[in-house]
Amino acid sequence: MNVDLNEKSSEQNNVTSDKPKILDIRDVSIAYGGELAVRNVTLPIFEKSITAIIGPSGCGKSTLLRSLNRMNDFIENVDQTGVISLKGDDLYGADTDPVEVRLKIGMVFQKPNPFPKSIYRNIAWGPTINGMEGDIEERVLTALKQSALWDEVKDRLQDSALNLSGGQQQRLCIARALAMEPEIILMDEPCSALDPVSTSRIEDLLFELKEKYTIVIVTHNMQQAARVSEYTAFLENGVLVEFGDTDQVFTRPANQRTEEYVTGRFG
Amino acid sequence: MISANLRRRHLIASLFRWSCIAVTGVAVAILCVLIYQVTTVGMPWLDLQFLDSFPSRFPEKAGIKSALYGTIWLVGLTALFAIPTGVLAAIYLEEYAPNNRFTRFIDINIANLAGVPSIVYGILGLALFVRFFHLERSVVSGALTMSLLILPVIVIASKEAIRAVPQSLRQAAFAVGATRWQVTRAHVLPSAIPGILTGVILALSRAIGETAPLIMIGALTYIAFVPEGPMDEFTALPIQIFNWTARPQQEFHELASAGIIVLLVVLLLMNSVAVYIRFRGSRREK
Numbered sequence: 001m002n003v004d005l006n007e008k009s010s011e012q013n014n015v016t017s018d019k020p021k022i023l024d025i026r027d028v029s030i031a032y033g034g035e036l037a038v039r040n041v042t043l044p045i046f047e048k049s050i051t052a053i054i055g056p057s058g059c060g061k062s063t064l065l066r067s068l069n070r071m072n073d074f075i076e077n078v079d080q081t082g083v084i085s086l087k088g089d090d091l092y093g094a095d096t097d098p099v100e101v102r103l104k105i106g107m108v109f110q111k112p113n114p115f116p117k118s119i120y121r122n123i124a125w126g127p128t129i130n131g132m133e134g135d136i137e138e139r140v141l142t143a144l145k146q147s148a149l150w151d152e153v154k155d156r157l158q159d160s161a162l163n164l165s166g167g168q169q170q171r172l173c174i175a176r177a178l179a180m181e182p183e184i185i186l187m188d189e190p191c192s193a194l195d196p197v198s199t200s201r202i203e204d205l206l207f208e209l210k211e212k213y214t215i216v217i218v219t220h221n222m223q224q225a226a227r228v229s230e231y232t233a234f235l236e237n238g239v240l241v242e243f244g245d246t247d248q249v250f251t252r253p254a255n256q257r258t259e260e261y262v263t264g265r266f267g
Numbered sequence: 268m269i270s271a272n273l274r275r276r277h278l279i280a281s282l283f284r285w286s287c288i289a290v291t292g293v294a295v296a297i298l299c300v301l302i303y304q305v306t307t308v309g310m311p312w313l314d315l316q317f318l319d320s321f322p323s324r325f326p327e328k329a330g331i332k333s334a335l336y337g338t339i340w341l342v343g344l345t346a347l348f349a350i351p352t353g354v355l356a357a358i359y360l361e362e363y364a365p366n367n368r369f370t371r372f373i374d375i376n377i378a379n380l381a382g383v384p385s386i387v388y389g390i391l392g393l394a395l396f397v398r399f400f401h402l403e404r405s406v407v408s409g410a411l412t413m414s415l416l417i418l419p420v421i422v423i424a425s426k427e428a429i430r431a432v433p434q435s436l437r438q439a440a441f442a443v444g445a446t447r448w449q450v451t452r453a454h455v456l457p458s459a460i461p462g463i464l465t466g467v468i469l470a471l472s473r474a475i476g477e478t479a480p481l482i483m484i485g486a487l488t489y490i491a492f493v494p495e496g497p498m499d500e501f502t503a504l505p506i507q508i509f510n511w512t513a514r515p516q517q518e519f520h521e522l523a524s525a526g527i528i529v530l531l532v533v534l535l536l537m538n539s540v541a542v543y544i545r546f547r548g549s550r551r552e553k
Contacts, residue, residue, distance in 0.1 A: 069442070071438065071441065071442070074437075074438070074441070076366050099444050099445070099446055100444070102441060102442055102443070102444045103443075103444035106442060106443065107438075107442040109435060109438060109439065109442075111435060113433075113435040113436060113438065113439040114439070115436065115439060115440070115454060116436075116458065125440075125443065125453065126443030126444060126445070129443075129444075129445055129449050129453070130443075130444050173439070176439075176443060177442070177443070179443075180443055180444060
């Protein structure tokens with residue numbers, strides 16, 4: 001069955017795009033302590049677009065996402081095979097520095113996790129420790145404006161970030177990632193801990209961000225995937241069942257499992 | 268039907284609550300009696316002359332100067348040796364060490380060391396520092412011995428504090444391209460500092476009150492000078508107190524009470540420094 005699904009997934013990966021491929025995920029399998037969580041996934045990520053990864057709980061979508069900026073390095077007993085390359089550079093090469101990978105590929109997490117410091121310091125810290133050129137203050141302001149948080153916090157940049165609401169904290173986390181000017185931003189269910197109003201603000205934000213950034217978003221929420229993304233990948237039991245244009249995946253899925261999932265018949 | 272048994276359950280709840288209050292009350296009461304007893308007996312003897320005199324055969328001339336200075340030297344040096352070592356060991360074990368059998372072996376044995384009787388550390392100090400390294404009966408011998416004694420306590424408390432820092436905070440920092448050291452320095456340590464300090468203070472409080480290992484390494488009772496360097500001989504407050512209580516004369520027993528007051532004040536001062544650092548730390552966070 002495993003082999004069968006593999007063949008299917010590779011056959012459905014012939015999606016073409018006028019946008020250049022920025023990230024190439026090739027035949028990637030990830031196992032936790034011998035238990036396969038991601039199986040032979042091959043997936044392109046196109047530049048300046050939003051790719052959604054959907055699938056039922058425990059299908060390996062977060063694991064796959066975290067492998068893209070080496071956040072799985074911190075988990076014990078992880079075995080990974082296959083190749084992930086950013087513009088041709090192997091992210092797991094022998095002379096690849098994981099810190100450099102994370103500089104180029106930023107991340108926003110499921111639960112807002114601001115540093116217990118001031119709003120300003122939250123954003124300024126990354127650029128400061130990495131010795132980024134230019135005016136740090138300018139960089140902070142730009143990031144706050146890009147993440148549509150500026151108007152709400154401009155009078156209290158020195159306040160603790162922990163005093164912000166959940167939705168504001170998540171936008172702060174997005175601003176923190178933006179300040180690093182990464183090539184790709186990974187988002188792991190960024191709205192799952194937020195109310196509908198905050199969620200829609202972040203979705204609006206995603207639309208604006210894709211002009212400049214490549215975004216890969218894992219989401220439980222299929223409407224969200226349909227609304228914001230251009231490409232959608234459907235994962236089930238660690239297998240990439242289908243990948244294609246979001247329109248096509250949601251309206252004319254090639255695979256029956258995909259159809260059942262996106263129409264809400266399971267998952 | 269639903270309220271069946273409710274009365275009984277409330278009764279049990281309030282019984283439990285009142286037992287807790289009673290037990291707490293007993294503990295506090297005993298402490299109060301102790302402090303009352305010590306202060307009423309010791310206060311009359313507690314004056315500048317007492318603080319500024321060396322031990323003497325005559326109670327009215329006797330004082331605690333050498334013991335007080337000795338204790339300050341001892342605790343100061345112990346802190347100097349034990350805090351960096353203990354905190355760094357905890358950082359290594361929590362942030363860097365791979366989760367393998369060897370690390371777990373070290374973990375378990377540090378916990379075991381915390382339960383070793385202090386006299387055993389005294390024997391170790393005597394053999395290792397006093398004899399083998401020829402540090403003699405110096406403050407530095409005492410401080411090194413005390414450091415070994417309190418090191419496990421500091422390591423364990425610091426490990427707990429570091430482990431309590433949420434993983435999401437580390438991930439946030441890694442995700443903006445921080446190295447392990449930058450994550451630890453800028454986020455893990457500041458969040459863990461209150462817990463680490465609590466452990467350090469507990470450990471130093473233990474060091475200040477320990478007598479057995481000091482007797483073992485030969486901290487003397489009768490010292491008519493204050494240590495001027497780490498290689499000088501010394502005595503410490505608990506030894507002086509112990510010595511006074513061992514004498515038959517009533518006056519010396521009262522002197523012991525005065526010594527206990529001094530010991531308690533030194534302890535409180537140390538604790539308040541820690542509380543201040545914690546307070547400053549939590550304010551800066553905001």
